[in-house]
Amino acid sequence: MSWPGGYGRRVLAEVDSTNAEAARLADTLAGPEWICALRQTAARGRRGRPWANPPGNFAATLVFRPEGDARQVALRSFVAALALYDALASLTRAEAALSLKWPNDVLLSGGKVAGILLEYPAGPGGPLAIGVGVNLIAAPGAEAVEPGAVPPVSVLAETGVRLSPEGVLDALAEAYARHEGALVTYGFGPIREAWLARAARVGEVITARTGREERRGTFETVDDDGNLVLKTAEGRVRIAAADVFF
Numbered sequence: 001m002s003w004p005g006g007y008g009r010r011v012l013a014e015v016d017s018t019n020a021e022a023a024r025l026a027d028t029l030a031g032p033e034w035i036c037a038l039r040q041t042a043a044r045g046r047r048g049r050p051w052a053n054p055p056g057n058f059a060a061t062l063v064f065r066p067e068g069d070a071r072q073v074a075l076r077s078f079v080a081a082l083a084l085y086d087a088l089a090s091l092t093r094a095e096a097a098l099s100l101k102w103p104n105d106v107l108l109s110g111g112k113v114a115g116i117l118l119e120y121p122a123g124p125g126g127p128l129a130i131g132v133g134v135n136l137i138a139a140p141g142a143e144a145v146e147p148g149a150v151p152p153v154s155v156l157a158e159t160g161v162r163l164s165p166e167g168v169l170d171a172l173a174e175a176y177a178r179h180e181g182a183l184v185t186y187g188f189g190p191i192r193e194a195w196l197a198r199a200a201r202v203g204e205v206i207t208a209r210t211g212r213e214e215r216r217g218t219f220e221t222v223d224d225d226g227n228l229v230l231k232t233a234e235g236r237v238r239i240a241a242a243d244v245f246f
C-alpha cells in the first residue's frame with residue numbers, strides 16, 4: 001500500500017522486534033516501508049539493552065536505502081527524532097512539554113517518552129533500519145534504567161491523551177517523509193537548526209558517557225556531522241556516540 005512520500009506500511013499483530021523483521025524483509029522490499037507491530041516480544045534498545053514494549057505502546061521500523069554517503073545516512077537519526085517530535089506535538093498538543101535529547105531521544109516533561117535505534121541490517125552501505133519506540137500508555141519504572149538516566153514516562157500519564165499506535169504511525173510517516181525530503185533537498189543545515197531549536201539543555205553542563213570514558217562539559221551545539229560538541233575544562237570536544245546524562 002502506498003503512503004505519504006511513497007512509503008509502504010504494514011501493521012503486524014506481534015513480532016519479536018520490528019528492527020529484526022526489517023532486517024529479514026530488507027532485501028524483498030520494493031521501496032521504503034514502515035513495519036509497525038502492536039506487540040514485540042524481544043524489542044531491543046540502544047547499546048544492546050532490552051526495550052520494554054507492552055501492548056498499547058508504539059513500535060515501528062522504517063527500512064529503506066537512504067541517499068547519500070555514510071555521514072549523510074547516519075544523520076537520519078536527527079531526521080527521525082525531529083519527525084517524532086513533530087508527530088507527538090501535533091497529536092498531543094503538548095509541544096511546550098516536548099524536547100529532544102542528543103542523539104535521538106524524545107523527552108516529555110523531562111522524561112524519556114521515546115527512543116530511536118538505527119541499525120544497518122546488512123552492514124554499512126546497505127539498507128537502514130530506523131526503529132522507533134514510544135511509551136504511549138505505559139513506561140517502565142525508574143529502576144529499569146541506569147542510575148542518573150532520564151526517567152521513562154508515558155504520553156498518557158504526562159498529558160492524559162490516549163494515542164493509538166496506528167494514529168502515531170500516520171503522523172510519523174507523514175512527518176518523516178517531509179523531513180527526509182528536506183534533508184535530501186537542502187542538506188543537514190535546516191534539520192540541524194530545527195533539532196537544536198527543540199533540544200534540551202543547550203548551554204548547560206551535561207555528561208556524555210561512552211563505553212570508555214566520561215566527559216563533562218557545557219553542551220554548546222551539534223556540529224555539521226551530528227557530533228555532540230562539549231566545552232570541557234580541557235577544551236572543546238566532539239563526541240560521535242555516547243549516552244548523555246543531565
Ligand SMILES: O=C(O)CCCC[C@@H]1SC[C@@H]2NC(=O)N[C@@H]21
Nearest residue numbers: 017043044045046115116131133
Ligand atoms: O534504546 C533506545 O532508546 C532505543 C529504543 C528503540 C526501540 C524501538 S521499538 C521499535 C524498534 N524495534 C526494536 O526492537 N527496537 C526499536
